Amino acid sequence: MVVPSPFVYWAQTDKSVSLKIELRNVVKPDISVFNNNIKFTTRGVGAHGDSQYEFSLDLFASTKPNKDGDAATVRIFDNRVEVILDKEKPSWWPRLTAQPQKPAWLKINFDLWKSDDGHDSEEEARDVMQDYPGMYDKLQKEEIGYRKEDLKKVYLVLYNLFQLIGFVYVLSVMAIRYAKLDYDSVADTYEHVGPAVKFLQLMMYLEVMHPLFGYTKGGVLVPFMQVSGRAFILFVLIDSEPRMQTKPVVFYLFLMWSTIEIVRYPFYITQIYKKNIYILTWLRYTMWIPLYPLGILCESIVILRSIPYFEETQRFTISLPNEWNFTFDMPFYLRLYLLLLTFPATFFLMSHMYKLRTVKLRPKIVIKKCK
Incomplete structure (x- = not known):
């Protein structure tokens, strides 16, 4: 009679290998580990019902006893058994088994596939995709027949x-x-592309939320300032005043915004897949030098041209008396906003982009060992 094998899911760090054995009602499994071989025997409830289960695996490399001197760390749960083996030498194994062929019941536990590099900070943590690009893809393709994409990555x-x-x-x-x-x-x-620009601008607020949800790294302040600044110019000053919509500055403003974005978004796509296309990176961190000042100049002209209109229409101005006992003078706010946009905001944004450019375009130093 052939004794069935349970489903086993494996994962690794650079220092250990973990096995998750899908069996229920396991009491005392018989596990023996010798150098690069592990044997497992027990009775439990698995894919073949209540039965005796066993498996034997020749591992890719040698293991060593854990800190307590045991050959393996074993944890028994109601629905599974977990076995942790310490590697004799810290390294990444390209596969679990010594031979390239693996049994059908051996699977990869992709949820636990990570690197243990000793860092506590999430920003400093690495994963196997960075340490060994291609290995993760290869294992996934062997496991499920295609490259499984992270839903967050697909969304981005x-x-x-x-x-x-x-x-x-x-x-x-x-x-x-x-x-x-x-x-x-x-x-x-504005009549022909204004609706499209408005929709795209509203969509940009998702970029403010991406860091909050952990979809991207970085802070929230800078993207919020950039997106909200554009939204104020577009929706409050241009969209609400028909006379402003026909001004030539709107054409040049949309030209500056769109030119920046048709470089920025392809660059982000390459970063998602960790591909470095130098010309795209150079454009992303160089085009802002002429385009950002020109864009800010166009925005400033829009504000200046809007002030007389808001003085005439009193749109968005709140005068006393009112039930809130509150006053707001839109023309005065526009003058103040123009002052802040021209000096502090521009300096902050340009300084931020210059720091990014310094980091991203910094020459890479390659150290070669002399024989």
């Missing part, structure tokens, strides 16, 4: 791709209309 790629297509559409419409009508197309820019 789709988001960045959607935004890229959106701003390419905006630029394309502007370019085609300018090619056909020349400068006469400038006055109708």
Whole structure:
């Protein structure tokens, strides 16, 4: 009679290997580990019902006793048995077994696939995809027949791709209309691409929430300032005042914004897959040098041109008396906002981008050992 084997799920760090054995009602499993071989025998409830189960594996490399002197650390739960083996030499194994072929009941526990590098900070922690690019993909392809993508990664790629297509559409419409009508197309820019720009701008608030949800690294303040600054210019000053929508500055403002984004979003997609395309990286951290000041100049012109309109219409201005006993003068706020935008905000944003450029475009020093 052939004794069945249970389903075994394995994972590793650079120092240990863990086995999760899917069996219920296990009391005292018989586990023996000798050098690079492990044998497991017990009675429990598994895929073949209540039965005797066993398996034997020749491991890829040698193991050593744990700190208590035991060959393995064994933990028994109601629905599984966990076995942890310490590696004799810290390293990443390309597979669990000595031979390339693995039994059908041996699976990979991708949820536990991580690196134990001794860091407590989540930002400093690494994973096997960074340490050994290609190994994780290879194991997943062997396990399930294709490269399994993280849902967060799929979402980020789709988001960045959607935004890229959106701003390419905006630029394309502007370019085609300018090619056909020349400068006469400038006055109708907002009418033709304004709705698309507004929708894309609202979508950008997802970028503010991505760090909060742990989808991306970095802070919230800088993206919030950038997105909210654009939203204020677009929705409060341009969209609410029809006379501003026909000004040539709107054309140039959309041109600056869209040109920045058609480089930024492809760069983000390459970073998601940890691909470094130097020309794209260089453009991402160089194009801002002329485009950001020009964009801020266009935004400043929009604010200056809007002040007389808001003085005339008193839109968004709250005067006393009112039930809240509160006053708000929109033209005064615009002058104050212009002052802050021209000096502190511009300095903060440019300094932030300069620091990023210094880090991202820093020459890599390669140390070669002399023979």
